[in-house]
Amino acid sequence: MSCSCSSSTNTQNELHASIMQKINNHPCYSQDAHQHYARIHVAVAPACNIQCNYCNRKYDCSNESRPGVTSYKLTPEEAVKKVLHVGGLIQQLSVVGIAGPGDGLANPKQTFETFSLLKKYAPDIKLCLSTNGLMIHKHIDEIAKYNIEHVTVTLNSVDESGEIGSKIYPWVFYEHKKHRGVEGAKLLLEKQLLGIQMLVERGILVKVNSVLIPGINDEHLPFVARKVKELGVFIQNVMPIISKPEYGTQFGLDGVPSASHKQLMKAQEACDVNVKLMRHCRQCRADAVGLLGEDRSDEFFKESFVDKSFEELAHHYDLNQRMKTHENIETWRRALRAANGKINQEEATNKDELSSNGNTMLVAVTTRGNGLINDHFGSAKEFLIYEAGDKAIKFIMHRKVENSYCMGKENCNGTYPIEEIKNALSDCHLLLTQKIGECPQKELESIHLTCDESFADEPIEISVLKGVRKHFFTAS
Structure with missing residues (x-):
């Protein structure tokens, strides 16, 4: 046996x-x-x-x-x-x-x-x-x-x-x-x-x-x-x-x-x-x-590229340099995993796996990649959405908007971009971003969305968990 x-x-x-x-x-x-x-x-x-x-x-x-x-x-x-x-x-x-x-x-x-x-x-x-x-x-x-x-x-x-x-x-x-x-x-x-x-x-x-x-x-x-x-x-x-x-x-x-x-x-x-x-x-x-x-x-x-020879382009492609780049990426990913810990419960099917009291929050994040909170709210045209409790987090989806906040009314067919953004984030409880101005922050607070830039340039996953604990599970 x-x-x-x-x-x-x-x-x-x-x-x-x-x-x-x-x-x-x-x-x-x-x-x-x-x-x-x-x-x-x-x-x-x-x-x-x-x-x-x-x-x-x-x-x-x-x-x-x-x-x-x-x-x-x-x-x-x-x-x-x-x-x-x-x-x-x-x-x-x-x-x-x-x-x-x-x-x-x-x-x-x-x-x-x-x-x-x-x-x-x-x-x-x-x-x-x-x-x-x-x-x-x-x-x-x-x-x-x-x-x-x-x-x-x-x-x-x-x-x-x-x-x-x-x-x-x-x-x-x-x-x-x-x-x-x-x-x-x-x-x-x-x-x-x-x-x-x-x-x-x-x-x-x-x-x-x-x-x-x-x-x-x-x-x-x-x-x-x-x-x-x-x-x-x-x-x-x-x-x-x-x-x-x-x-x-x-x-x-x-x-x-x-x-x-x-x-x-x-x-x-x-x-x-x-x-x-x-x-x-x-x-x-x-x-x-x-x-x-x-x-x-x-x-x-x-x-x-179309008029260049395969030999010239293969040299430009540079297999050895690409290998080094990928090795550096993997080194960075290992460091991120160590910083985040095992908090992302991708397979979670109920809220009890994420939260000690069964309550979870939706968290929006602005990022330009590399697993960090590294994008200003004003330039963001998409938001990563996580569901989180005080125990773990789960990635849910990304949400796009047609225009970033900084595009302004004059570039958005006469409508304010903030209205589209508020609609996209209307069910979220917390926004983690690298930077946000006072005016858009007040607009988002009007839909009961808490904004926090204290996790700027930090790893996303551990920051989502810490942010939810900070704002919604203060007793723990």
Whole structure:
């Protein structure tokens, strides 16, 4: 008996270590890594084999950030040149993903040619693929061949009747035929589940993206979570639909609204009991560059890299210097973990695990990365949201605002940015920031939000716990 248990424990530990190695510097698969490592998406896949009512790939705006949007498309050679160019300048770059603007596996020639060249010229970087899942079963061998260890599959419904799926997908193109309505939705689901199963069997980490669409699949998402857990999916990402008429999507034109922060929190809470959740997604563009929450795609025009040779760019990429940079990042992360301690209860499913009296607070944090409270309130365009008690904390989500406070009324279509910020933080109890002025502080206090800049430039996690204890658990 003891030998069997020991063997089982060792196997589990080895499996855990193997997974941790795969996600350690992947900003999408690891909440901790996203504060330190950058990603790049290369837009080599223009075609798509399904139509989603929340998607419009023709929409292009340099100021817009959402899936499917890109400023320009790339050939495989151009894509790899861009990776080498960016990777030399942003040395914390750790992942290359193909996420559109269409579907990577609807453009298999471009996709796998890109991955092949990346293996040759950027062997240190992780390869990542995002797909609707329709064609995984036909390309599983190629995915494994190029050592693509991370695949994201968008799965919005597991309703076998096809009724829910038919409201999301008008048609699915498969084997030279358009399958519409319920027929198309059922076909897509069949291939998605088969593809996910095949990926898991190959030891490839799967992330499932599920778009939260109020009135369509919001009550159904816990069933999706249950199914993906059965399949062995590593993590699920519940993404709020981004829907406005000007985006030209069918849902936007039909008046389906964007999902609110509260709707997202409700859906996440319902799914959290079934599967590990990704809570730090930024719903990136198809050409995103940089840290999550700090897109730098507009800095890298084709002209800056396209005419350079692979040899010149490989020298600029500088594998040795990149290795040193990553070693320095890991040294910093170890120091942060030591400072924070084991207070982040990512898997907590009830408030008693966080608080001695069952009461928890929502804490907003301004940061520019590196795991520190290092951004002024006035320049912040997103806030990290934590749930915390006096025992532990849990990361909940990030919340974006279109305009930072310092943009001012004249730059915000005549409206004051503080109103949008107050709405985004209306359910929060505490704001930890590097610096905040007297005027915005009074505005936030009017919605009963306590502001504290005493933790400026300190590690986020331990500061959240200390801040909550300081302001709400003074007896302890």
